[in-house]
Amino acid sequence: MKRFIVRCLAWGVALVALLAAALAWYAHTPVGLRTSPLDFTIEPGAGMRQVARQVVDGGIEVQPVLLTWLARITGQANSIKAGSYEVERGVTPLQLLAKLSRGDVSQADLTLVEGWNIRQFRAALDRHPDLRHDSAGLSDAELLTRLGIDARHPEGQFFPDTYLFARRSSDLEVLRRAHDNLQRRLAREWDKRADGLPYASPYEALIMASIVEKETGLPADRPKIASVFVNRLRAGMLLQTDPTVIYGLGAAFDGNLRKRDLLADTPYNTYTRAGLPPTPIAMPGLASLRAALNPPVTDYLYFVARGDGSSAFSRTLDEHNRAVAQYIRKRNS
Template sequence: MKRLFFRVFVVALMGVLAAVAGLVWFALSPVGLRQSPLDFTIEPGSGMRQVARQLTEAGIDTWPPALVFLARVTRQANGIKAGSYEVEAGVTPLALLNMLTRGDVSQAELALIEGWNFRQFRAALDRHPDLRHDSAGLSDGELLARIGADASHPEGQFFPDTYLFSRRSSDLEVLRRAHRQQQKILQREWDKRAEGLPYPTPYEALIMASIVEKETGQAADRPMVASVFVNRLRSGMLLQTDPTVIYGLGPAFDGNLRKRDLQTDTPYNTYTRPGLPPTPISMPGVAALRAALNPPSTDYLYFVARGDGSSAFSRTLTEHNRAVARYIRKQAP
């Protein structure tokens, strides 16, 4: 009887050892890939069986039951993170599970450029191949509601930066992050603002920063440009800034700003209406916000582009007219 028990024990032990050896062999043997590198996505809320199925459907040649068992044995079954991943030839099931539990997602990126308007921003989102386009068909108002923004107009509400995200992420999530970042930075810069500014709210400062962003060819000129507009607001002068007029023309603008455009009244025409326009006209960056909220003390009231990206600043209309003659009309000083 003892001898029979011993034989059964030995057979069982050999079976266990064989199973362990088989599992180790499976865990450390490279899987087959339909192509290398291979991109695949694990959907949110997927259990381990669903994960195994998604892997095989994506072109990873592995045995799903063995992968599920390996995940349970290594206590990784409940730690799989959703997202987009990339694997190359030679990856093993164990390395694959380690990647999925660490969340080593493959990332894409989208650059939102300082000075872009919201129409350009949405176009960049719409044409990005690695985003899920959940905002398609939404109006601007519906889009703002979906990301939890309490703004009534989208312009200026998103911070220009390079955003990294997992492939197949929602474009609404990128929008949400850009909006949160803009609110955070705007409040931070507002809290450090100079005293006596002619705009009493952070939103009006955002409008001013968006104008400074569009009027500046060189970064070093931003503070001086801001000082000109602040001086004009304080003295009751019209801002008379072309970018606001262009923004008011919208898609109808053909690249050529005409005299009749400057004379046609719109809410954004700062040649016909005093004060700031009703909304920002672009996405301002940090430098433009800082310039708008801490402009230097100057007595400049005018500036004109020199043609090399920089601006010439003037205190009087006579000085300004001379600068226009020199830099725009190319007349000798």
């Protein structure tokens, strides 16, 4: 009887050793992939069995039961992180589990361009294939509420930049990061602002920066353009800037700004209303923020586009009219 028990124990040990060897072999043997590289997604809240099934459904040729057991034996079953992952030919089950437990997600990127307005921002988010479109269908007011932004309008509330994110991230998270980025940069530039600027708040500086962004054709002209608008505000002159009028027209603008548009009063018509418009008209970049908050000291009150991207600056209306005759009428003749 004792010999039988010893024999059973020996067989048991041998079996365990065999199973351990088989699992070790499995853990270090490359798996098959449907394509290489291969992208797959682990959904939030998935348990280890669900994770194994999602791995198989994603195109990785593993045995779900074996992968689950390997995760439990190695202590990784409860540390798998949701997200999108990328693997290449030659990956083993052990390497796969290590990637999932580290949260070594694959990244995508989205560039939000300086001078875009909120409609263009949202359109870029909506068409990005690697984002979850949680903002789709939300009104501007609902969007602000979901993001916890205390503002009356989303225009200007997001900083244009390139944002990296894990595939299948929420577009709301990208917008939240863009807003935080804007707030940090605006606060930093506001603290370094020149003395005596005609802004009552950082928000007014943001509005000015958005106008400078839309009026700038040549980057080198940006500071002087800011100085023109600051000088006009200080002098109590109308800003008379076309981009604000165009913004106020919204979808009705057909690409051709007419005299009747300049005369039609809207909250954004700086030909009919004094001061700054009620909100930004675009998403300004850092250079425009800096120009608006630290414009050079000039006595320019006017500028006109030369037609090559640069602008001609004038101190008096007579100088400006001559510049208009030289660059606009000549161009239209």
